[in-house]
Amino acid sequence: xxxxxxxxxxxxxxxxxxxxxxxxxxxxxMKSSPDVSSINQDALFLTTKxxxxxxxxxxxxxxxNGSGREANTLDYSDLAKTAEETDIFHxxxxxxxxxxxxxxxxxxxxxxxDEDADF
Amino acid sequence: xxSSSGNDDDLTIPRAAINKMxxxxxxxxxxxxxxxxxxxxxxxxFIHLISSEANEICNKSDKKxxxxxxxxxxxxxxxxxxxxxxxxxxxxxxxTVALKRRKASSRLENLGIPEEELLRQxxxxxxxxxxxxx
Numbered sequence: 001x002x003x004x005x006x007x008x009x010x011x012x013x014x015x016x017x018x019x020x021x022x023x024x025x026x027x028x029x030m031k032s033s034p035d036v037s038s039i040n041q042d043a044l045f046l047t048t049k050x051x052x053x054x055x056x057x058x059x060x061x062x063x064x065n066g067s068g069r070e071a072n073t074l075d076y077s078d079l080a081k082t083a084e085e086t087d088i089f090h091x092x093x094x095x096x097x098x099x100x101x102x103x104x105x106x107x108x109x110x111x112x113x114d115e116d117a118d119f
Numbered sequence: 120x121x122s123s124s125g126n127d128d129d130l131t132i133p134r135a136a137i138n139k140m141x142x143x144x145x146x147x148x149x150x151x152x153x154x155x156x157x158x159x160x161x162x163x164x165f166i167h168l169i170s171s172e173a174n175e176i177c178n179k180s181d182k183k184x185x186x187x188x189x190x191x192x193x194x195x196x197x198x199x200x201x202x203x204x205x206x207x208x209x210x211x212x213x214x215t216v217a218l219k220r221r222k223a224s225s226r227l228e229n230l231g232i233p234e235e236e237l238l239r240q241x242x243x244x245x246x247x248x249x250x251x252x253x
Contacts, residue, residue, distance in 0.1 A: 033170040049209040075151040088198035
């Protein structure tokens with residue numbers, strides 16, 4: 001039984017205060033992890049709430065340590081910087097490549113092609 | 120909002136939910152679009168991280184289902200111990216809510232018309248309509 005989308009019923013709207021992310025989606029993501037078989041419902045709630053806390057933590061830390069703070073903005077580089085500098089966020093560095101200029105990328109591609117051409 | 124995920128790998132938390140959380144955490148801060156997109160992907164990554172760790176802990180403990188205990192241990196070993204207290208509180212609340220819900224629905228069953236009576240009324244209606252349509 002899905003306890004995800006909050007209805008207008010009062011018990012469910014109480015649940016709304018505790019969890020804002022959809023647990024059904026969290027479950028799907030968990031199950032798409034290799035080898036994960038079954039997940040207890042309570043474990044699902046815990047994971048969902050932990051994910052919410054993670055979002056808040058990441059956003060706040062990135063903003064506080066980031067260069068956008070004076071301008072009251074948060075951007076990509078703030079997040080990338082936090083991932084590199086904060087131990088617990090290191091796992092994000094795989095999906096947070098530092099953006100490089102297209103020009104530099106094309107240059108490095110050319111270099112690779114030149115090397116191949118030497119064969 | 121139409122779902123864009125056709126693929127398991129594209130599973131993410133809905134953007135709107137993330138935007139709302141960011142807004143609540145950083146009110147009045149202008150957040151770049153690509154930063155928002157990034158946070159959405161970070162969520163997925165985090166969930167995978169926790170699931171894998173909890174799964175490993177689960178396997179070691181000879182159990183087949185990931186339990187709350189496994190998740191809590193995973194959070195601890197991955198450096199997210201600071202989340203544990205709040206996460207446990209929510210669990211307690213969810214249980215209370217679920218309990219209330221069950222009580223509420225059983226109360227409803229008791230106040231309502233018994234099923235046999237409903238069936239009888241339904242048969243009557245069917246009979247009535249089949250007569251009138253011929």
